[in-house]
Amino acid sequence: MWIKSIQYTFVMVTILLRISDSVGQTLTSEMYTFSTILNIIEEDSTQxxxxxxxxxxxxxxxxxxxxxxxxxxxxxxxxxxxxxxxxxxxxxxxxxxxxxxxxxxxxxxxxxxxxxxxxxxxxxxxxxxxxxxxxxxxxxxxxxxxxxxxxxxxxxxxxxxxxxxxxxxxxxxxxxxxxxxxxxxxxxxxxxxxxxxxxxxDTIFNYARLAMIRLFGWKKVATLHENQELFSTSINRFGSLLSEANITLITSESFAIDPAEQIRNLKETEAWIIFGNFYENMARRVFCEVYKEGLYGRNYAWFLLGWYKPRWWEEPDDSISCTPEQLFKAVEGYFSTEDLPLSVHPEDVxxxxxxxxxxxxxxxxxxxxxxxxxxxxxxxxxxxxxxxxxxxxxxxxxxxxxxxxxxxxxxxxxxxxxxxxxxxxxxxxxxxxxxxxxxxxxxxxxxxxxxxLIGLRQMQGGEDVSIGRYEPQTDTLTLDGYAPIIWQGGSPPKDSILNKYSSKHISSTYFYIFTILSSFGVVLVTICAMFLIWYWKRDLIQKCTPVFHLVFLVGCTLLYLAIIMFSLDGGRIAIDSLATWCTIRAWVLAVGFSCAYGVLFSKIYRAHSVYTSKLNPWMPGSHCGHMIKTVLFCLVFDVIVLVVWMVRFPMEVVIEETDSILDTYTNIRTISQVEFCTKGTSSYFVAVFYVFNGLLLLLGSFLSYETRDLKILNLNDTFLNGIAIYVILTLSIVCASLSYILEQEPELAYVIIASLTWLATTMSVLLMFVPKVISLRGTFDIRNLFETKSDEQVFEEEADTETKLRYRIADVDRTIEKLKKQIARNVKFGTYASMPGACSVWCCGHHVGCTLVAGGGRRADISADTHVLKNARAGHDNNAYVPDDDIVIRSEEQTVDETGKVIGRVRVEEAIFTSSIVGETTTTNFTCETFENGVNEHDDTTHL
Missing domain, CATH: 3.40.50.2300 (Response regulator)
Incomplete structure (x- = not known):
């Protein structure tokens, strides 16, 4: 007995050494074999x-x-x-x-x-x-x-x-x-x-499987195998074949006992064509998880080994929680590769x-x-x-x-x-x-x-049906003469989700609708411009600065054109020229808004300036220069930003994927694409426009509220101008917000933004011109009904006495303040600050630098101001005073007694003039008081 034990031990050691040289043998298998061999010396009654x-x-x-x-x-x-x-x-x-x-x-x-x-x-x-x-x-x-x-x-x-x-x-x-x-x-x-x-x-099975892949045109597959050397080796070689054939292996999953996680990985990686290598008992576990995860049906194709028992899914198995009926749903239609059991010539001896x-x-x-x-x-x-x-x-x-x-x-x-x-x-x-x-x-x-030969079979109705054969000697796959393949979806499933790209474009319906509306807007602007030119000499038109109204109409026309241009996307023009169109419409939109809103803002800003400076609204002086500065400021800023934008960072068309819809019936995912011209660096410039123009809108609204009760004759549409600014602000806030919220829905965004833009532009035009048309409705047939009156004439004719006195007193106060500032400036800087000269610089409303002396020449610093009587002006010699400025103020007041009865009238005339002479400046005040029954003249005190 001991001799036999020695023999067994020698054999055992030799076998284990041979097994240990095997690359694919695992340590677990070796130890199990070792423990089994140790029991070999025991007698086995069933040997x-x-x-x-x-x-x-x-x-x-x-x-x-x-x-x-x-x-x-x-x-x-x-x-x-x-x-x-x-x-x-x-x-x-x-x-x-x-x-x-x-x-x-x-x-x-x-x-x-x-x-x-x-x-x-x-x-x-x-x-x-x-x-x-x-x-x-x-x-x-x-x-x-x-x-x-x-x-x-x-x-x-x-x-x-x-x-x-x-x-x-x-x-x-x-x-x-x-x-x-x-x-x-x-x-x-x-x-x-x-x-x-x-x-x-199994290597031959791999070639047969590869032939099936080529036959159905699949380019993406996945594998799932049990962690055994038998299956791992075959799957590894299969992966090499796929690589040589330029077929993508999406994932290769392996499991030891429980395949649940690997099945979930197949689902997450969207594997549709799956090749499985595992034993029969593991196949039941696999397809139980397949049933739970839904990886079966019309969109999937499973390839298994062909040496399982008939109806193997019906075998009792306590390791799974699925019924045979559920397993049958999961395995129905799977393919198998196996050695061809019988010769292709069944009648040959x-x-x-x-x-x-x-x-x-x-x-x-x-x-x-x-x-x-x-x-x-x-x-x-x-x-x-x-x-x-x-x-x-x-x-x-x-x-x-x-x-x-x-x-x-x-x-x-x-x-x-x-x-x-x-x-x-x-x-x-x-x-x-x-x-x-x-x-x-x-x-x-x-x-x-x-x-x-390799046989190909398919599970059809619970039975393995032969569908073809593969001849490795000639690498030939033959399906003729066999049962047809039955696909649950009527055709071979796709190897992966087929991505179908669909660009979101603006439909022709909306394009035509807004083209018609914009054309109507251009016609409306044209009518307003003709109305303005035809009644140019009317006093009502002259008082509302008609030149700026024309600029306003030009801006509105550009905005209407921008509405049409925003509907031109990749669906109507070539994608290569889309960036050029994006650049053009950016210019049209920016310049149009600057012209249209710039005029409205300049009017309200000028009205607020008159209001805060306490000028006489009846005679505030010229508005044209102030308004030109404001409009140019808005326009130049936008032009500078546009030039930097287009030169340094030219527009490029960016196509982004938005939402996707998966059709599980056809296994097609429709991915929507949107074309953007303002992505990347362009977004910063768009933000600059939004911030700048947004601040102008807010400021314009505030100024409109501040001047809501102000009536300026030469700006007779100030109130309606403010209403238009409110409309533009409200619709612009909504428009800007929706443009970001709906940027991935270009059609809906275009409909809303184009509607708001058209509404804001049209309402502004109507607010500025309809009241004028109504005011002139009775005199349309008379072109030159009135000659334009000066501000002084209108003031004298329409202002009451109290208003006239109040504004004259205010004028005197402003003149005094002005003179005090001039005197203080002369004392501090000399007469070089008194008036602008060739070397002076205008900055922020002030002239800074050297000045010219009235009467010629430069002046030295002066240290004193001299006040003399007005009648001293008559007879001065070469050293006499040269008048620089004269101001005459007239006023009339009533004299009443203690009971309030008018007992007389007093008319006051005060003249203030300034004269210049080398070394001194003289300011003279002359006051004349006239009573109802006579005139009492006296001279005011002269201050040196």
């Missing part, structure tokens, strides 16, 4: 199972083979024993019974042939690996340490078992032929030196003497008699695997006989686990055999792979 059910063949040739098989049993034959590994039960994969039935059918057919392995009989002893690497490795050592010598290994059905078994079997010079291990890693001849398989490698159709009938009959509900079409690969072993051993007989180095040819029955030479013969024979198998042509490459 061997020989299963030989009755085999009834249906064809005439098969019946003959059965008779031959019985005859051979009576003769002297040598048994050649095969190890069999079948996953009859297991958590991840359990279809071994179907494979065994096919293998036993092949054994009986081989043993019935006298031309194959004549004198030998194949025997199969098998064990249930449960698709578990540790159990499979333990089974291998159980076989090896039995009293029976095995010549080859049949199986296994799972890659996780095939990998350690193959590496271990090679230590005893055993060849392994698998019928179901598809891991691409098994193609590595340095690690798996004696491994062959009649099924295709194969090496076994059966046609594929005959094999299929016999297999179904055999399974039914044994009560097996595991009908697996891929069982044909186990049938061909047995024939591959038989034909390779049969060819090895000939090779051993031809071996010149052997004086005595070896027999197959003389094989031992230490006979490496015979193993090499088996390898050579296996690599060179070719035959027609049930699953199609069978041959092996140098890496032990079979390049078989």
């Amino acid at each position: 061997f199972t020989t299963y030989r059910p009755a085999y009834d063949k249906t064809s005439e040739g098969a019946a003959t083979a059965t008779a031959q098989y019985e005859d051979n049993n009576d003769g002297d034959v040598i048994d050649l024993n095969l190890m069999g590994f079948f996953p009859v039960t297991g958590e991840s994969f359990s279809r071994g019974k179907s494979y065994y039935i096919a293998a036993d059918m092949a054994l009986r057919d081989v043993n019935a042939r006298t031309d194959v392995l004549g004198g030998y009989r194949l025997q199969l002893n098998w064990r249930n690996t449960q698709c578990n690497a540790g159990i499979g490795t333990k089974s291998l050592f159980t076989f090896i340490n039995s009293s029976t010598t095995y010549i080859m290994v049949l199986g296994t059905g799972c890659s996780v078992v095939a990998e350690p078994v193959s590496m271990a079997a090679d230590l005893w010079n055993l060849l392994q032929v698998s019928y179901g291990a598809s891991n691409p890693a098994l193609s590595n001849r340095k690690k798996y030196k004696s491994f062959f398989r009649t099924c295709a490698s 194969t090496v076994s003497g059966l046609t594929p159709n005959e094999y299929q009938a016999s297999y179904l009959n055999y399974s039914a008699r044994e009560g097996s509900d595991d009908i697996n079409n891929l069982a044909s690969y186990a049938y061909d695997a047995v024939w591959s072993i038989a034909l390779a051993l049969n060819k090895s007989i000939q090779l051993l006989e031809k071996d010149a180095n052997n004086t005595t040819p070896q027999k197959l029955s003389e094989f031992t686990y230490g006979n490496a030479k015979m193993r090499n013969v088996f390898m050579k024979a296996m690599e060179t055999i070719e035959f027609k198998g049930i699953s199609g042509p069978v041959s092996f490459t140098k890496t032990g792979d079979r390049e078989g």
